[in-house]
Amino acid sequence: xxxxxxxxxxxxxxxxxxxxxxxxxxxxxxxxxxxxxxxxxxxxxxxxxxxxxxxxxxxxxxxxxxxxxxxxxxxxxxxxxxxxxxxxxxxxxxxxxxxxxxxxxxxxxxxxxxxxxxxxxxxxxxxxxxxxxxxxxxxxxxxxxxxxxxxxxxxxxxxxxxxxxxxxxxxxxxxxxxxxxxxxxxxxxxxxxxxxxxxxxxxxxxxxxxxxxxxxxxxxxxxxxxxxxxxxxxxxxxxxxxxxxxxxxxxxxxxxxxxxxxxxxxxxxxxxxxxxxxxxxxxxxxxxxxxxxxxxxxxxxxxxxxxxxxxxxxx
Amino acid sequence: xxxxxxxxxxxxxxxxxxxxxxxxxxxxxxxxxxxxxxxxxxxxxxxxxxxxxxxxxxxxxxxxxxxxxxxxxxxxxxxxxxxxxxxxxxxxxxxxxxxxxxxxxxxxxxxxxxxxxxxxxxxxxxxxxxxxxxxxxxxxxxxxxxxxxxxxxxxxxxxxxxxxxxxxxxxxxxxxxxxxxxxxxxxxxxxxxxxxxxxxxxxxxxxxxxxxxxxxxxxxxxxxxxxxxxxxxxxxxxxxxxxxxxxxxxxxxxxxxxxxxxxxxxxxxxxxxxxxxxxxxxxxxxxxxxxxxxxxxxxxxxxxxxxxxxxxxxx
DNA sequence: GCGATTGATGCCGTATCGTTATGGGTACAG
DNA sequence: CTGTACCCATAACGATACGGCATCAATCGC
Numbered sequence: 114x115x116x117x118x119x120x121x122x123x124x125x126x127x128x129x130x131x132x133x134x135x136x137x138x139x140x141x142x143x144x145x146x147x148x149x150x151x152x153x154x155x156x157x158x159x160x161x162x163x164x165x166x167x168x169x170x171x172x173x174x175x176x177x178x179x180x181x182x183x184x185x186x187x188x189x190x191x192x193x194x195x196x197x198x199x200x201x202x203x204x205x206x207x208x209x210x211x212x213x214x215x216x217x218x219x220x221x222x223x224x225x226x227x228x229x230x231x232x233x234x235x236x237x238x239x240x241x242x243x244x245x246x247x248x249x250x251x252x253x254x255x256x257x258x259x260x261x262x263x264x265x266x267x268x269x270x271x272x273x274x275x276x277x278x279x280x281x282x283x284x285x286x287x288x289x290x291x292x293x294x295x296x297x298x299x300x301x302x303x304x305x306x307x308x309x310x311x312x313x314x315x316x317x318x319x320x321x322x323x324x325x326x327x328x329x330x331x332x333x334x335x336x337x338x339x340x341x342x343x344x345x346x347x348x349x350x351x352x353x354x355x356x357x358x359x360x361x362x363x364x365x366x367x368x369x370x371x372x373x374x375x376x377x378x379x380x381x382x383x384x385x386x387x388x389x390x391x392x393x394x395x396x397x398x399x400x401x402x403x404x405x406x407x408x409x410x411x412x413x414x415x416x417x418x419x420x421x422x423x424x425x426x427x428x
Numbered sequence: 429x430x431x432x433x434x435x436x437x438x439x440x441x442x443x444x445x446x447x448x449x450x451x452x453x454x455x456x457x458x459x460x461x462x463x464x465x466x467x468x469x470x471x472x473x474x475x476x477x478x479x480x481x482x483x484x485x486x487x488x489x490x491x492x493x494x495x496x497x498x499x500x501x502x503x504x505x506x507x508x509x510x511x512x513x514x515x516x517x518x519x520x521x522x523x524x525x526x527x528x529x530x531x532x533x534x535x536x537x538x539x540x541x542x543x544x545x546x547x548x549x550x551x552x553x554x555x556x557x558x559x560x561x562x563x564x565x566x567x568x569x570x571x572x573x574x575x576x577x578x579x580x581x582x583x584x585x586x587x588x589x590x591x592x593x594x595x596x597x598x599x600x601x602x603x604x605x606x607x608x609x610x611x612x613x614x615x616x617x618x619x620x621x622x623x624x625x626x627x628x629x630x631x632x633x634x635x636x637x638x639x640x641x642x643x644x645x646x647x648x649x650x651x652x653x654x655x656x657x658x659x660x661x662x663x664x665x666x667x668x669x670x671x672x673x674x675x676x677x678x679x680x681x682x683x684x685x686x687x688x689x690x691x692x693x694x695x696x697x698x699x700x701x702x703x704x705x706x707x708x709x710x711x712x713x714x715x716x717x718x719x720x721x722x723x724x725x726x727x728x729x730x731x732x733x734x735x736x737x738x739x740x741x742x743x
Numbered sequence: 744g745c746g747a748t749t750g751a752t753g754c755c756g757t758a759t760c761g762t763t764a765t766g767g768g769t770a771c772a773g
Numbered sequence: 774c775t776g777t778a779c780c781c782a783t784a785a786c787g788a789t790a791c792g793g794c795a796t797c798a799a800t801c802g803c
Contacts, residue, residue: 116433160512182507197473197497206489448750463750
């Protein structure tokens with residue numbers, strides 16, 4: 114019968130009290146139970162841990178060594194339980210967040226900063242991807258939470274709108290298009306466009322297409338890029354103009370200017386999306402913190418569709 | 429009922445096998461016993477460690493963390509038992525050795541070097557003291573083994589003669605006394621002497637006194653020193669001469685020369701002394717190694733008085 | 744839809760553990 | 774030297790926990 118933690122506790126009590134009787138009192142057991150427990154453990158180990166005379170009890174050299182190590186074992190055990198508890202309560206762990214260029218240019222840095230300040234035991238991983246790729250990662254469990262733009266087919270997924278942007282016209286800073294305080298959609302549509310490529314920007318390109326379709330305009334696309342920096346680079350070079358959410362105000366690119374679009378009211382929502390059936394405690398903590406953080410923004414609340422999430426997983 | 433090590437073993441088996449049935453087989457228990465054990469542990473912790481569907485078992489985030497920590501706990505436990513076992517077997521620990529100037533100039537460095545080469549897990553502490561002080565330290569348990577000169581009252585102590593020295597005459601190198609190949613005791617006795625002081629050299633002074641008494645000589649003592657370096661320093665300065673065991677050949681002091689004493693056959697034994705009733709396993713290892721080492725010396729064996737020592741303490 | 748597989752549950756026998764009573768040996772006081 | 778107090782070990786007995794068997798419920802694959 115191997116040595117158990119209760120054996121360690123019993124032994125340490127005796128070693129510290131230097132008395133079976135006092136140790137038994139401390140452990141709230143009778144003294145014979147202690148004597149036998151220690152004796153059994155010593156038989157298991159094959160050597161004595163305590164040198165008993167009828168008057169005094171003191172650890173053998175092996176007992177002294179074992180006591181020190183045993184304390185370490187019990188401490189490790191406590192730490193293990195602590196860590197597991199914190200993990201189960203969502204106060205520790207790792208959360209992997211998918212994001213797109215709008216989210217990282219818009220609300221996400223604030224959200225993450227506030228979250229990390231409050232939960233320094235939760236490690237935040239970030240993974241950049243477009244809407245479709247993020248949803249695929251979410252289904253595979255590779256990310257816990259997504260920040261993306263709609264539309265999404267939300268079969269069983271929770272969503273929360275965290276940000277709402279108007280659209281802006283973006284052009285080279287010396288372009289006459291951005292000479293005035295704002296831009297008419299028709300003027301913008303008349304120009305050749307630069308857009309994110311189909312691989313990662315499918316959802317956004319669809320939104321832009323609808324924007325122009327409503328105005329019966331069909332701008333020509335003359336260049337594409339994999340991400341915002343490339344698109345803005347192309348815009349700065351004068352290849353074309355583009356349409357970008359207002360979060361572009363947080364993105365600095367030399368040689369580029371942006372203006373509100375005078376006759377467009379449509380907005381682009383950034384959604385936080387997660388799977389309530391598979392979400393980890395740490396990710397739950399993040400989602401809750403993010404929702405709370407968004408609620409404090411002056412723009413007010415947005416529509417949300419959140420099923421109840423148990424704070425601690427139930428047994 | 430707190431979490432025990434067997435709970436950790438059970439949990440790790442299930443977490444690794446990802447199956448209660450397979451884990452039960454591995455642990456040589458029936459599957460229901462495992463189910464109940466895990467369930468009881470989860471109830472104790474307050475959160476689930478394993479997410480079960482009827483077809484698959486996988487750890488929760490808390491379970492993953494707990495598994496990693498639990499492995500550490502079990503490893504610590506094994507290390508604790510290992511360390512205690514090694515200590516009990518005298519393969520690990522600390523041995524505190526008392527020594528005098530003759531021992532450190534004679535056999536002790538060799539003994540310690542050979543011992544440390546063979547037992548790198550045993551820490552060797554050294555404490556310099558005279559015969560009486562060493563025996564006092566031994567009784568108080570402050571040292572495990574003594575290297576000293578007799579005579580000693582050995583009530584219950586073990587002893588082993590590890591070294592035997594003839595006496596030498598020591599004088600300043602330009603002293604006519606040491607001009608020849610050896611020295612007559614009467615010539616030596618006629619000179620003023622330097623000796624170790626009474627505080628730490630009581631036993632040796634007694635031996636020297638007897639040496640001269642047998643030759644009916646009573647040399648004058650003109651200076652004393654606390655240790656060999658001081659005595660030899662005084663000799664080098666020409667204050668007086670001294671008598672020192674032949675191990676002085678290992679002690680270099682500029683300006684000093686030594687010669688055998690022509691008409692003295694008496695020898696000085698260095699004894700290893702320990703208390704067989706209180707000796708630690710590590711010290712037992714040392715004593716055995718030292719005896720073995722001494723046996724390999726060309727001078728042959730010396731008389732010894734060693735009670736049997738159990739190699740491993742009995743239960 | 745049916746069998747196979749997997750984990751959970753109920754029941755029971757047993758080993759383990761804890762408690763009380765007692766014994767043996769030592770230190771201390773008188 | 775003797776009596777007493779104290780301390781740990783042992784014995785006997787009762788309570789608890791534990792493991793094994795049989796069975797049930799749920800899911801997957803055919």
